Amino acid sequence: MSLQVENLRVYYQTLKGDVRALEGATFTVADREIMGLAGESGCGKTTLAHSLIRLTLPMRFVEGRVTLDNEELPVWDMERMNDFRFKEISIIPQYAMNAMNPTRKIGKMTEELLRSRKVDFRASLPELKRRLDLVKLSHDVLDMYPIELSGGMKQRMVMVLSILLNPSLLIADEVTSALDVSSQKAVAEMLVEFRNQGCCKSVIVITHDISILYQIADSILIMYAGQLAEKASTDVIINSPRHPYTKLLISSLPEIGVKYAEKRLTGIPGSPPLLLDPPIGCRFRDRCPLAFDKCVEEPPFIEIEKDHFVACWKVFEENAQA
Amino acid sequence: MLAGRCLKRMLKLDNISKVYKVGTFGGKELHAVSDVSFDVKDGEVVSLIGESGSGKTTIGKMILRLISTSSGAISFNGVDISTLKRGALKEYYRNVQGVFQDPFSSYNPIFKADRVFRIIREEFFPEIKSREWNTKVESTLEAVGLNPGDVLNKFPHQLSGGQLQRFLIARALLLDIQFLVADEIISMLDASTRVDVLNLLADLKSRGLSILFITHDLSLGYYISEKAVVLYRGCVVEMGSTERIYDNPLHPYTKMLMASVPRLDKKWEEVEVELKAKQSELTSGCVYYERCPVADKDEGCDRYRPTLLEAESDHFVACSRYTEGE
Numbered sequence: 001m002s003l004q005v006e007n008l009r010v011y012y013q014t015l016k017g018d019v020r021a022l023e024g025a026t027f028t029v030a031d032r033e034i035m036g037l038a039g040e041s042g043c044g045k046t047t048l049a050h051s052l053i054r055l056t057l058p059m060r061f062v063e064g065r066v067t068l069d070n071e072e073l074p075v076w077d078m079e080r081m082n083d084f085r086f087k088e089i090s091i092i093p094q095y096a097m098n099a100m101n102p103t104r105k106i107g108k109m110t111e112e113l114l115r116s117r118k119v120d121f122r123a124s125l126p127e128l129k130r131r132l133d134l135v136k137l138s139h140d141v142l143d144m145y146p147i148e149l150s151g152g153m154k155q156r157m158v159m160v161l162s163i164l165l166n167p168s169l170l171i172a173d174e175v176t177s178a179l180d181v182s183s184q185k186a187v188a189e190m191l192v193e194f195r196n197q198g199c200c201k202s203v204i205v206i207t208h209d210i211s212i213l214y215q216i217a218d219s220i221l222i223m224y225a226g227q228l229a230e231k232a233s234t235d236v237i238i239n240s241p242r243h244p245y246t247k248l249l250i251s252s253l254p255e256i257g258v259k260y261a262e263k264r265l266t267g268i269p270g271s272p273p274l275l276l277d278p279p280i281g282c283r284f285r286d287r288c289p290l291a292f293d294k295c296v297e298e299p300p301f302i303e304i305e306k307d308h309f310v311a312c313w314k315v316f317e318e319n320a321q322a
Numbered sequence: 323m324l325a326g327r328c329l330k331r332m333l334k335l336d337n338i339s340k341v342y343k344v345g346t347f348g349g350k351e352l353h354a355v356s357d358v359s360f361d362v363k364d365g366e367v368v369s370l371i372g373e374s375g376s377g378k379t380t381i382g383k384m385i386l387r388l389i390s391t392s393s394g395a396i397s398f399n400g401v402d403i404s405t406l407k408r409g410a411l412k413e414y415y416r417n418v419q420g421v422f423q424d425p426f427s428s429y430n431p432i433f434k435a436d437r438v439f440r441i442i443r444e445e446f447f448p449e450i451k452s453r454e455w456n457t458k459v460e461s462t463l464e465a466v467g468l469n470p471g472d473v474l475n476k477f478p479h480q481l482s483g484g485q486l487q488r489f490l491i492a493r494a495l496l497l498d499i500q501f502l503v504a505d506e507i508i509s510m511l512d513a514s515t516r517v518d519v520l521n522l523l524a525d526l527k528s529r530g531l532s533i534l535f536i537t538h539d540l541s542l543g544y545y546i547s548e549k550a551v552v553l554y555r556g557c558v559v560e561m562g563s564t565e566r567i568y569d570n571p572l573h574p575y576t577k578m579l580m581a582s583v584p585r586l587d588k589k590w591e592e593v594e595v596e597l598k599a600k601q602s603e604l605t606s607g608c609v610y611y612e613r614c615p616v617a618d619k620d621e622g623c624d625r626y627r628p629t630l631l632e633a634e635s636d637h638f639v640a641c642s643r644y645t646e647g648e
Binding site: 041180181183208209210212215249250254255256264267268271 | 373374482483484512513514515516517518520521524538539540541542544545546564568578579580582583584585586
């Protein structure tokens with residue numbers, strides 16, 4: 001088990017009270033697994049990722065336990081996390097294009113970065129060059145300033161930086177969302193390549209684009225309004241989802257070959273609840289076509305089949321009958 | 323007004339180009355758009371498809387007269403829009419409006435979001451009484467699927483991206499427009515609200531609105547439009563009916579785009595596409611020559627720019643591998 005998260009609860013502190021952005025997340029990511037994390041904006045996927053690596057104010061750690069390779073991560077302690085950050089757990093941030101120091105040449109910046117982790121730059125240079133080849137960047141970029149690179153090139157450079165120390169877990173936060181289809185494909189395939197070449201052991205890919213996950217992920221975790229809704233292997237999530245939210249989400253995606261005149265897709269009516277004072281029980285209740293009395297209680301996230309976790313009372317009921 | 327309505331209205335782009343001077347002394351030229359021609363008929367949705375930098379937004383801005391054309395002409399209902407001045411230009415904007423990609427940056431954060439409606443009233447309908455105007459605003463908001471009570475009197479940060487985007491569409495509808503330039507309006511929205519905005523466009527289309535739907539997402543283009551124009555580095559490489567292009571893409575670039583679309587029914591084939599788009603000067607050859615997997619020197623792909631030919635009826639392609647009627 002590479003990553004184990006147990007009952008992780010993280011709130012945002014505001015003047016009006018706590019915004020309950022992540023409520024009791026429990027899941028595991030196996031070695032060599034690429035897990036996709038999907039959901040609408042504001043569902044807590046970035047909060048989950050950041051709480052694993054850099055839990056800063058206004059985020060507040062409430063409770064939970066995170067272990068990586070059988071070692072507990074002190075996610076609530078910024079100082080102690082320094083030993084793990086970048087070495088054991090690394091992130092490709094959402095705005096990777098603005099992540100580099102504009103006043104340093106990229107090679108120089110990389111050198112400083114490595115020195116801060118007490119790693120010799122000279123010794124890692126051959127490996128760095130090999131990784132640049134992997135993402136199809138010329139070695140000349142090390143002598144350039146970030147401004148001389150295009151957005152896509154900067155993105156790939158940041159990807160190389162984040163895997164430089166062979167982290168056990170790599171988090172890719174919305175790395176494909178600002179790109180067009182052909183670069184999207186290239187970047188997504190690079191993530192798979194990183195895993196295959198052993199640059200990182202497991203990957204969490206955060207995106208709102210489920211079709212990308214279908215291409216590269218081994219498993220998909222769906223979140224809604226701060227709660228986990230469903231986790232299963234990619235094929236199960238796409239072809240036979242159980243949670244009503246997952247079903248609606250998948251059916252609302254336009255595909256090639258679908259025209260509105262022939263098959264009119266429907267969105268999900270309503271909008272997600274505010275997390276400042278969220279409804280008790282299942283937070284999808286108000287938009288759910290299957291909601292019933294039981295839904296005022298919060299559904300647990302239970303394994304209904306092997307490797308298939310769902311949090312929905314209706315599904316539990318159906319399973320009990322079957 | 324009524325007589326004008328009965329005429330077939332149409333937006334026509336005739337060989338338009340946009341050239342920017344770049345380099346220290348403006349010595350170099352950057353061809354953002356070269357010789358693009360197509361038309362959008364009454365009640366038609368045309369998708370303009372291409373990657374970033376292909377010039378699709380430039381075309382949208384030229385139609386909205388936010389930037390000038392370097393050569394060629396854009397005509398709306400038979401009138402060249404570059405000749406429009408003052409009153410006539412205002413009349414043009416009464417009929418043609420745009421909605422852009424980022425709804426958050428389309429608003430001034432200091433003012434409430436419904437200020438966009440007030441400006442429309444001050445500019446175009448000063449004669450309408452407040453009460454009448456308010457009912458009009460409310461019915462338009464309902465038409466775009468918003469509940470007026472929930473969204474009026476709020477600041478932009480209090481509304482979601484989908485709500486703001488629908489606000490902007492409502493603003494365009496208040497003018498009773500005939501033509502909408504929709505520049506990547508879906509890409510910032512969540513999957514669950516995306517389809518609602520798309521369906522809204524489809525409904526408007528059935529009411530006779532013509533839409534230029536600019537997108538890089540081919541599945542959205544297919545969902546809504548009957549005609550598609552594929553752009554690569556400012557040139558039209560393929561255009562025609564959406565079904566024909568999607569079922570049978572002829573240009574290698576369109577084929578590559580089709581292969582890269584992440585789909586839910588099929589995984590990416592193992593086609594390794596070389597994505598290093600070399601930033602060289604625009605040469606005389608085919609614009610796609612450097613990345614084209616089937617480029618052929620004997621065919622002159624590196625020397626001659628292929629012209630757009632009709633490969634089958636209502637399906638055009640600009641590739642030297644196809645000749646007329648083949």
